[in-house]
Amino acid sequence: MAGGGKFPPVLTDPAIEKWYHMKENTHAYYKLNRRTVGIAVMLTVVLPAAFYWGSAAFAGKFQPAGSRRSEQWYISNKKEETAAQE
Numbered sequence: 001m002a003g004g005g006k007f008p009p010v011l012t013d014p015a016i017e018k019w020y021h022m023k024e025n026t027h028a029y030y031k032l033n034r035r036t037v038g039i040a041v042m043l044t045v046v047l048p049a050a051f052y053w054g055s056a057a058f059a060g061k062f063q064p065a066g067s068r069r070s071e072q073w074y075i076s077n078k079k080e081e082t083a084a085q086e
Contacts, residue, residue, distance in 0.1 A: 022029065
């Protein structure tokens with residue numbers, strides 16, 4: 001019954017088969033060079049450090065929940081206000 005007709009049960013595409021082969025054998029084709037090391041450092045060190053800095057710099061400065069239309073979301077530090085007044 002199954003596969004006995006005039007159409008084969010699985011159609012293969014040479015481009016997809018080549019992609020699968022490259023995907024399964026990356027250890028044979030991957031080489032460390034300046035570009036790949038740069039990308040790895042960016043994704044593992046620089047990007048998380050930037051997110052951490054941004055979250056630490058703006059932690060507790062905004063409070064959108066529970067504020068009215070006339071109130072500001074930004075919560076300023078007391079040190080910044082006293083330094084600006086002097």
